Amino acid sequence: MFQRGPGVPTVEVGALSADAYLLDVREHDEWEAGHAPAAVHLPLSxxxxxxxxxxxxxxxxxxxxxxxxxxxxxxxxxxxxxxxxNVAGGMLAWAAAGLPMQAAPGTEPFVA
Incomplete structure (x- = not known):
């Protein structure tokens, strides 16, 4: 379906501006476990x-x-x-940088 190749433009999580449009392509269970508060969810599939x-x-x-x-x-x-x-390091880098996350109501956010 998709091919990963060289030359994909990349940005570090620390370089994202506060008003950046952030598209999270993880699956539904990953999203519910923890995501960036302003992200938009659209699974890769x-x-x-x-x-x-x-x-x-x-x-x-x-x-x-x-x-x-x-x-x-x-x-x-x-x-x-x-x-x-592409956001380098993904949500693991996001969490490691101490950036805010949210999860399904009543749960502590984590990167799944």
Whole structure:
């Protein structure tokens, strides 16, 4: 479905601006365990069918758990004319940087 290749644009979590559009491509259970508060959830497995939900008028920062799935998404989205960048290290880097996370109600957020 997607190919991971060289030359995928990447940004470190610490370099994201507060108003960055953050697209989380992890699966539903991973999202519910813990995610960035302002992130938009669109699982990689649904990306092709829901492509029109990805903004075409601004830069999109794509995140997953470690960076592999988000790199695949970036490669695909950029080929479709979107302006996307992979978030290096994914949610593991996000959590390690001490950035805020939220989870399903009543649970402590963690990276699944």
């Amino acid at each position: 649904e990306l092709i069918a829901r492509l029109d939900e990805v903004p075409a008028d601004r830069e999109v920062h794509v995140i997953c758990k470690v960076g592999g799935r988000s790199a695949q998404a970036v490669q695909f989205l950029n080929a479709q004319g979107r302006d996307t960048v």
